[in-house]
Every structure is written in C-alpha cells, then in structure tokens.
Amino acid sequence: METVRSLHILVIEDDADTRANLRDILELDDHRVEVATSAAEAMARDNWASISAIILDRRLPDTTADELLPRLRRVAPDAAVIIVTGYLDLQGAVSALRHGATDYILKPIDPDDLRTRLGRIAKIQGTGDKLKRQAEIIRSLLENATDAIIVVDVQGRVLLSNPAVERLIGPLRVGAPPEEWGALGKAYRPDAASTDSRREPPLARALRREPVTDEEVFVRRLEPHSGRWMSVNASPICVDGVIKGAVIIYRDITERKRAEEELRRERDLAEGLIDAAPAVVVLLSPEGRIVRYNHFAEDLSGYRAEEVLGQDFFETLLPRRDRVRIREVFRKTLDEVETNGTANAIVTKSGREREIRWSNRVLKNAEGKIVGVLALGQDFTDLKEAQERALHAERLAAIGEMVAGLAHESRNALQRSQACLEMLALHVQDRPKAIGLIDRLQQAQDHLHHLYEDVRGYAAPIRLERRLCKLAEIWREAWADLKPQWAGRAVTLVESGEDPDQRCAVDPFRLGQVFHNILENALSACVDPVKIEVGCTRIEVDGVPLLRVAVRDNGPGVGPEHRERIFEPFYTTKTKGTGLGMAIARRIIEAHGGQIAAGQAAGQGAEIVITLPQGEP
Structure with a gap:
C-alpha cells in the first residue's frame, strides 16, 4: 500500500x-x-x-x-x-x-x-x-534578477515582469498589449533616433518557435540620451506542443560594450603604432613562430606578412650561424631573463643581411601565463657600416700619414741609391755580369717604389667625379691599356648581356682602375687559350634598380677559402704584387654605393661580380 x-x-x-x-x-x-x-x-x-x-x-x-x-x-x-x-x-x-x-x-x-x-x-x-x-x-529569482524578464501570452499581452524591467527598459503593467510595451524594447541604431528596421522584434520570432539567443540590440528609453546596449534572449513557452506564450530576457551589456569599444580603440591604437613604428616589430609565439609582422619589417626584409606568418622565425629570417645563439636568447626571454640589446643579422628575401638590435618583452594573458614575445628591432646596419667606414678611414689616414712620412724620409736615400746605381752602371759597362746585378738592384728599387705608390694610393681618400657613362666603353678602354700583356697570346674577350652599352653614373677613371685590375688578374691567372667574358644586366633589389657586371675567365678559379680574403689589403695569391689591387677596387665600388664580390662561376674559372646603382650623376 x-x-x-x-x-x-x-x-x-x-x-x-x-x-x-x-x-x-x-x-x-x-x-x-x-x-x-x-x-x-x-x-x-x-x-x-x-x-x-x-x-x-x-x-x-x-x-x-x-x-x-x-x-x-x-x-x-x-x-x-x-x-x-x-x-x-x-x-x-x-x-x-x-x-x-x-x-x-x-x-x-x-x-x-x-x-x-x-x-x-x-x-x-x-x-x-x-x-x-x-x-x-x-x-x-525574478525580484532579485538583474536582467529584465517579461512573460507574455500567445497574443503578446504581459503576464509577468520583474522589477528590473522598469529600471532597464521602462514602466510596464500586467496585461499591457504588445503595441504598448513593444516600443520599450525596440532596437535602435546607436547613432540615430530611428529604429533598426532590419531587425524583427524578438517576440515575433519567439512566437514562431524561433529562439533568439544573445542578440545584441541598442534599446532607447523614453528619456533622451538614455539608450543602452542589451543582449536579448527569447524563447516560446509550449504546453503539450502548443505555444502558449513567450519569455523575453533583456541583459544590460552597456558596460561590456563600452569596455569592448575601449579595448578596440586601444587595440587599433596599438596596431597603428606597430604599423607606423620606424622599427621592426615581430610578435612570436612561445614556439618561436611569427604571429605579427609590421610594415617596417615587411619593407626591410622584402617578405610580405602573409609569407612569414606561422613560420619559424629563426629558420626563416636568421642566417645559419646565428640560429642556435638567438634560439638560446629567445629561451632566456621566455624565462623572463633580461635580453635587451641582443644583436644579430636577418637575411632579407633578396639574400642581403641587415643588422638588428632587439628589445624583447614577454606577453602574458589574464591568468599570467606567457603567450608570446614582442620583439622590437632597430636596424643599425647603416650605422654599423658608417662606423666601419669611419674606422677604416681612420686606419687609412694613419697608413697614409705613415707612408707619407716613410716616403719623405726614404726619398733621399732612394735618390742616392738611384744615383749610385747609375754611376756604377757607367763604370762597369764592360762587365756583363756586374751589369746584370745592377739591373736586379734596379728592379728591386723600382718594386719598392711601386710598393710605396700602391700603399699611398690605397690610403688616399677617394673623391669621385661622376658622369653618365657607357660601362662597356670603360672596360674596353681598360682592356686596350692591357694590350702589352695580351698581345701575341691566344686571348678572347667576349661581351654579353641584354645591352652591353648600359649607362650608369660613375667616375670613369676610378671604374677603369677596377676593370683594369680585374682583367689584369684574369690574364695573369689563365693559360692560353684565354677566354674572358664580360656581361652586364639590369636587376632590381628591394625595389632599387641596379646594374650587375660579371667578369668571368677560364682560369683555375677562386677557392672558397679565398673568396672573401681576396678583397683584404695585402692579401694575394700571386708571387708578385702588393695585394692591394682588389682592396682598392672594393673601396672604389663601395664609394659608388655598390658591391663587389667573388661569384659562383659555372664550371672552371673565376667570376667577379660588380653591382652598381643605376642613378643620376
């Protein structure tokens, strides 16, 4: 029971x-x-x-x-x-x-x-x-709820409402028809007095069994300037499958919308500052992948943001020699160790390197968890190069001063030595063996004199007198000056490229020295038959138009261990010479704003590549 x-x-x-x-x-x-x-x-x-x-x-x-x-x-x-x-x-x-x-x-x-x-x-x-x-x-719940709650019958008449309705929307009586109370909850455009006709009232949709979930509307009260943002939820009330009414809930989200708007303004300001910053700004995930890449970084590196986003920063932008070191710096940054001032090179899309000094800061979420690293980088490549040029100029000035003093002190001794050699030659004209020894002494003295002149020329400041010239005419004239060295040999000079008569704003005398030195080295290095090819083409690097001149020969070539060193002062692989020729050539090309390097010649032979800006004089 x-x-x-x-x-x-x-x-x-x-x-x-x-x-x-x-x-x-x-x-x-x-x-x-x-x-x-x-x-x-x-x-x-x-x-x-x-x-x-x-x-x-x-x-x-x-x-x-x-x-x-x-x-x-x-x-x-x-x-x-x-x-x-x-x-x-x-x-x-x-x-x-x-x-x-x-x-x-x-x-x-x-x-x-x-x-x-x-x-x-x-x-x-x-x-x-x-x-x-x-x-x-x-x-x-109704009396204490902060949300405005309205219950209506199937005709939309108010059956029940809580105290929050009057506070958020306006006064409302039980039994009020929809045309009376519906105006209180109408959606308005935030910047206009008219209703938003694009929005159908939530009640109408709820009575059609279409639930309304977290729909954001701007609701105006009868008082002026009293609009508030609301999140509206509405759903039908069904009994045995028959709609008997609906419940509509208005939640005040004005403060949230204000906070979101303030956050949006702050975000837009931060984005604007990042994009306008005259510095590299990179946001990295804790795994070292690129999350944000500003306009300055795009312009400097040549990579568009969409090309690098999601990519590993170290593998994409760093030279191989720096990757391990900078990964360790990144790890220390994540451990909140001070790493500001770290410097390293980045490799641009064109293959050039730029020197960057970084300031790093970890970013945390609301729970204090590290979510990334903001890296701000200053490009000091130009400053470093200027400092290196200034230091180089100081060294050259010191060398020049030393050589000038040495030449001054040695001039009298050399002149006395020269006079003695000439007098000695007169006294031993009938003794061939002695004459041979005098000739060897004369050659040694001439070599010492040329050595003084080369060092003095390397140390002297380079002053350019630019004018618009045909590059082909310059290297042809240099080739003609070398005729005593190639006359009677099996030697061929071949010109190639889109237009051999390309024009460029250069100092023809100085550039002639460069071509003379390169061609002379090629003649010295090659055995007959000698083939030297000179090609000139137009290229563009980081949006800058350039002329690329490549001089190739069929000699033994330049080994990897010599590629960079051939441009160092006093470095030579020949048995004769001071080792200043290519160093002087580099100074002349860099004074023109260009670059000179040993290229990768296809097959046998050496290649010297000159890159010059194609500017106006």
Missing part, C-alpha cells in the same frame, strides 16, 4: 462515538488529530496555519456546514475540507462543494474509503507545496 504522508487534521463532530472512531482511524495512520464538538469550539483555536485537513459534520448543534465553510476558508484557506453526512443528500453535497468543501463521505465511515480520500488530499497538497516552493523560488 502506498504510504500517505502525515497530516494535521481537525475533526469537528458532535457525535462522541463517531468522533472517537475517527480519532482512532486517523491516529492509527500516524496523523496528528485535534477534535472539536461544535463550530464555536473549532473557531476558538489559533493554529489554523498548521491544519492540513478538516473533517466536518454536515450538521452541528450551533450551525450547518454551509454556514461554517466560508468562515473556515478565511482562516484556513489551504486546508482541505471533507463533509461527513449521515444520509445521501446529493443536493447538500453539491452545495457544500460550492461553498468550498473538497470532498464528502457518508456515515458510517469506511476506514479504507477515508484513507483513500485523505491520501488523495495529501498527494494534492504535497504537489501544491512543491509548486508553492517553486513559485517562491521563481518569485525570488
């Missing part, structure tokens, strides 16, 4: 036997029982709030059930009333039910029938108690 929850029952019965019988039955079922013999005795109590059920005799000495029921309903509105009658009186039962009775039962009372009726009352009251508790919870 189903267990019936215990009830607090008041029995109002004037018959003692019936009263005792009812008490026994009820107490046997663990109900709490109170009794009264008359209406007056019953109404004299003050604990009506605890009474769950009342068993009322149809006829009492001092009144009838029809007269007492309205009074009982007032003092115990939640108590169920069962009328007990001794005879079948259908009309009386209907009258009692009309006056507020819950049920009726006939005498003599059947205990099982009574238990059934009380069990039904207990179940109903238990459900009612749950509903009351739920209603209290809902009421408390």
